[in-house]
Amino acid sequence: MNIQWYPGHMTKAKRAMEADIKLIDLIIELVDARLPISSRNPDIDRLGQGKARLILLNKSDLADDTATARWEAWFAEKGYYTVKLNAKTGAGMKSIQGKIAEACKAKIERDRRRGIINRPVRAMVVGIPNVGKSTFINSFAGKAAAKTGNKPGVTKGNQWIRLNKNVELLDTPGILWPRFEDKQVGIRLALVGSINDNILNLTELAGEGIDFFCRSYPGRIAARYEVDESGKNYEVLAAIAIARKCLQKGGEPDIDKAASMFLDDLRGGRLGRISLEWPEEKEASLEDAETG
Ligand code: G4P
Incomplete structure (x- = not known):
């Protein structure tokens, strides 16, 4: 079984994301905890060079806990901050603020040396389709989050959501596309339901x-x-x-x-x-x- 799928609109989405990345300090990348490699596109490492990185191992309620713990250690070794998450129930959500602060420590220090104090960290959420980006943004931003109005990014319909005095989040997530180079990637994504069943x-x-x-x-x-x-x-x-x-x-x-x-x-x-x-x-x- 061979699954290959790259819709044309992805080129446009990728360009939009490249523009958005210029505006932010931190990339919050969601992966599916059941298949953290097949559910990510390593292009984000190149696109996000110089940005702070946080990886959320989402849908961890469906994944094998032993494997998830090993993946957390694996990503940490490679320099990413990680949180094990269930965006649907909110389990794991509490530790995210602390991880954002850790991931952005260097940037905050740099700002402080330049005399910039209390500028909020700007973040954007990225991930492949169906990984839980919208669920996460809704739950993380919550009802109380106020949109901060006109700033760069808004021209495309994007808004900054002010989460607290330290963090602002771009309300539209960046959509990444999986890499189908290895036949197993398509099969694994299809198995967990992240590829439209109509083509299978x-x-x-x-x-x-x-x-x-x-x-x-x-x-x-x-x-x-x-x-x-x-x-x-x-x-x-x-x-x-x-x-x-x-x-x-x-x-x-x-x-x-x-x-x-x-x-x-x-x-x-x-x-x-x-x-x-x-x-x-x-x-x-x-x-x-x-x-x-
Ligand atoms: P996306 O924006 O990245 O495309 O993903 P979205 O938030 O739409 O989530 C895709 C599906 O994954 C949704 O299910 C959502 O409820 C589910 N989901 C998101 N996070 C988690 C999680 O941590 N655990 C579990 N078990 N599911 C999660 P759906 O079938 O489209 O809708 P529904 O069943 O919630 O109605």
Whole structure:
């Protein structure tokens, strides 16, 4: 299964973001905690050179806690500040202000040496589609946040939201596009529901999901659906269809329906918390690239 998708409007969005980045001190980048590498575009490292960086590992409620802790350490080692977050419930939100202050310490010091005191840090949120940018902005800015009116950026419809006396946030997030160079990136994003299902073969995708569970979380499919998970993907889907009474008119198992149900369960966390990527694999693939 090969997923390639780069809509034309992304070139325009990228240009708009390049302009916005000039106005800010801090980039708040959201990634999906279940797949922190596939859900980011490393171009942001080049675009954001010289800016303070904060990475939010969002949807951490759906991710494997052990993996998320390792990713936090991995990003920290590379010089990013990180927060483990659930933007939907707000869990993790409290520690963000403190991390912003830490991430921007050097800038605040620099301002102070130049005699600029109490200028708020300006931040913008970036991330690929569906990673939780709007949910985060709404929750972080909250109802109390006042828009600060006309300043550069507003010409495009952007507004600065004053979060407190120390931080202003651009109300429109920057949209990044995933990098589909590696076939696995598309599959992983599709599995967690971050690619429009209309362009996918869901039954084939469910097969990839079954492979993933049998490899990384053996026993979970068997436990949830009370089926034998050791057969071929098609057989497992047929068994799920029968177990869940997804049947066609003639009584045959409805594989497509079972595939959709299985993907819904996976995405909604009903098959347990999962991480599709671990830092160890990333390091191993970097070493391969260097030696190969
Ligand atoms: P975007 O702006 O980056 O495109 O993402 P958006 O905020 O629209 O969020 C995409 C989906 O992810 C939404 O679900 C949102 O509720 C969900 N989401 C965001 N953050 C979290 C999180 O930390 N944990 C979980 N479990 N979900 C999160 P949706 O299906 O589009 O809507 P709904 O189910 O909330 O109605």
